[in-house]
Amino acid sequence: MLKIYNSLSRQKEVFMSIKPGKVSMYVCGMTVYDFCHIGHARVMVIFDMIARYLRYSGFEVAYVRNITDIDDKIIARANENNETISELTNRFIVAMHEDSDALGNISPNLEPKATLHIPEIIEMIKTLVDKKHAYAGSNNDVYFDVSSFERYGRLSGKNIEDLRSGERVEIQQEKDDPLDFVLWKAAKPDEPSWPSPWGKGRPGWHIECSAMSTYCLGNHFDIHGGGQDLQFPHHENEIAQSVCSTDEKFANFWMHNGFVKVDEEKMSKSTGNFFTVREVLQKFQPEVIRFFILSSHYRSPLNYSINNLEEAKSALNGLYIALRDIFVDTSSVPLKEHKDKFNACMDDDFNTPKAISLLHELARDLNKNTNKTSKEAIELVVSLRFFGAILGLLQDEPQKFLQAKPDSSNNCLDEVSIQDLIDQRVAAKSAKNYTEADHIRDHLQTLGISLEDTPQGTNWRRN
């Protein structure tokens, strides 16, 4: 029985989908004006893992992750770069897909773009205005009237009084109330715009998600996810817009993943303390990044550091070493005993660190098995590969993974030279010239190549 922590109730709840056997999930994706950083990678990997586990649990999953391709920062960045908005956004959409694919994510079922849903956005704003939940200001901006929605603040645990007394709410004269937020922004000269009942303009930040989630999944759907920093105001505002325009419940479950931190501080674009996915891929294989992300619980903070990534690499190496040289039928299904353990971890709010500890236990049992063709060994490999697939891990050929070079290492030793040195060492060894053999091994070690002698020959891998 799957339990999910619901940010709305602040506790784990038994997950029941609205329609039996089907799950609809909307995740707030990227605003595309720059490369994805590790924080973005975390959202992508976490919700990919969730979609995979839900599918494995027997649900048909409609996973929607939007692309916000029009907003203030995009306009500003395009101006800075002296390029058009669509040149900028298309470039970073391509880059985002490259990063997401590299990390082993299965593409969402739908990736709606804000600029392709302007009619739905305008329609929703119109409804809100008609229902007196929104009003046009003297500057032709349209604002949502926060006081018209009783439950405003419920998701983020804020009450309107506290927000009002907060010093950081900026006063804007056109608003009836400083807490009101913009649905439609009147166009300034030289800004991209679309015609609307309130004149030329463009959507505000939050409305596109309300309009697109409703368009793709209906008024009421199962799961809405995103980073913790979106809880307020973005998700709070989405709830207000959607509930007020449709008069239906919006999302049943709200899921928020924790931040990636650098030196105990949140990684974010505005502070500039971020590492892009492609930058980290220069040093580490994509699966190491994925393993690193999944080795802590999705709601906990995750501390980015080279040391932690190296640790992830060592741990993942160990799993691949256990899997080396054993081939199984990929359609095989794990033992019930193994499955029960794995499911127990994952059913508890997607406890991937615990699930990974199970992988290590399976690997240890496998290593104990001296006969790699025994029934038990095969069963263990089947389980490792099968559970790995649900996490998006361990799908590579072990030898390929262990010998792969990171992106940046095009100057390191190639496979032919390595094999050549290994052959020389084997020759030295059989001549009992151990000084020479050890010399070659030490030389390779300084180049980041580790050797292992086995009865079947010498294995090598990159550190």
Place this chain on the structure above:
RNA sequence: GGCUGAGUGGCAGAGUGGUUAUGCAGCGGUUUGCAAAACCGUGUACCUCGGUUCAAUUCCGGGCUCAGCCUCCA
């Protein structure tokens, strides 16, 4: 100031009212020409002060510290 959440062994990171997390690193052993990998063994871990309890790291309360949100942010 308001509201969240967190403080676990050298590090990373789960979890639990009394019983081994797991990984990385370390130490001892088996193995090996020597290594590596692997296996076995090995760690007086749970911020602090009170309370509840036969028993608390785990529940409750106070304190301290940290992070996040309240402004753009995954």
